[in-house]
Amino acid sequence: MAYKIVASQCTSCSACEAECPNVAISEKNGTFVINPKKCTECIGHFDIPQCVAVCPVDNTCIIDASYPRYQAPGA
């Protein structure tokens, strides 16, 4: 799985962009989006997903269940 940003709730504050260890977050049409191909759910980097921890609006960075769970390389 990967994380996704609920566009209607995003304030475009950009806090997540700088925190993402995978540089998976970028601005698109005024709000921020997570590239699911790059998102590792922060597994192997941090205990909690950084976008979730820094986002000022609760339940805005959420799991996108349409992607399979991220597998750390070699796991």
Add this chain to the structure above:
Amino acid sequence: MDDSHGFDLVAAEPLDDVMQKIAEHKGCGTTSGSSGKASCGSSDGPEDMAPEIWEKVKNHPCYSEEAHHHYARMHVAVAPACNIQCNYCNRKYDCANESRPGVVSEKLSPEQAAKKVLAVASTIPQMTVLGIAGPGDPLANPAKTFKTFQLISKTAPDIKLCLSTNGLALPDHVDTIAAFNVDHVTITVNMTDPEVGAEIYPWIFWKHKRVTGKEAAKILTDRQLQGLEMLTERGILCKINSVMIPGINDQHLVEVNKAVKSRGAFLHNIMPLISAPEHGTVFGLNGQRGPSAQELKALQDSCEGEMNMMRHCRQCRADAVGLLGEDRSAEFTTEKIMEMDVSYDLKSRQEYQSAVEEQRQAKVAAREAELATLQDAEASDIKVLVAVATKGQGQINEHFGHAKEFQIYELSTSGAKFVGHRRVDLYCQGGYGDEDSLETVIRAINDCVAVFVAKIGGCPKNDLIKAGIEPVDQYAYEFIEQSAIIYFKEYLERVKRGEIEHVQRGDAQIRQGALIEA
């Protein structure tokens, strides 16, 4: 042209000495020396202030009450990200009519911000200060913040650079702040006790984790105070902002005041909580009220013995442009500034600033002359508040019905002292009065005995008299402080002759919500 004032070339050599003096001075403390309290940035003039500090703050509208009549500031919204959550902030709320910190209509890149600064400085010669105040935390966006400073210091070296921060990341950036010659930093300190902090901050983002409760508040207060010490050691002027939240930190702010003063802060700005439910903040939604005008004044007064209090804060937006209390940001949207042909004219800016200096000196002279005659009169313990309708220049030059705010002066035998301002709805809309708005004005200045105006209509005049507030238009276009002292002398004489009875006035309301454009 006299160049001795007006411009602090931020990189100039002699400033190092000044910085050192300020650092030694540690917050312009209440020394026992004959000069008494050096009231940097408060409502007083240069006569009771260390000259080197006055030189640094006199043209800074956010630090000097006196300067804010003449000089303008602008904020550029280059820093959207934040690293903490406050219960009085909701980042989702944005409206061009809303006047409140943490809110902007448009984010800017550092390059757009630099262009905007030049465009504004060329249009408004009194623009002397550039601040970065958000809408998030400037130091949670260090690359954007410092890139902006770099671009501006190159093209407009006479503009003072400021930033305002929650302090969490401050110790990491003090050296960069010093390297960019940022000479004014504001830290928002609402508590030094983690128990209190847990009520204000639901979480902080710290070392890649979300930290909550008292643990979060402890980290935040430690970082704030450490950052403050590091800045004052380097001679950087620090102002402290505190949001007064009744029942949560109102009593505690007296301790905060002592803590920041002992670490060298030179000015303390206690602001009322803004918590309208429609802003959707935690405090707005759970019914947490803000303080009344008298509650705020009482707290400011009780801290004043300790250090200088700022009374003229307008709690402006993170993209505000213009003199305090007026917002010209709509004239400088990104679209408009990109089309503007900008030429930075240092000479006309210096000429404006020389003219201001002459005006200022005339005002001070007028006040001094009048004060001398007041002190000859009999001693009296009477203190009264008066409201003043002004457009600036230290004069009573606004029509009652056009005033968007009133300045409040406290009059006593020691003179006229600026103690705050009260925002009001525009009373006069479309040329005729509106009863409800007049009531709003009366509630906002209900603790005053008189209101000084340039002009006032017959109807509001009668209603004000009924409410016990004397409308005074005889000092139209005169200097505020000089007129207030004359009025106060007459007030004392009228009390003595038994013509009027001096009674304690009630409390007044601090207006919440949006400032309506004219």
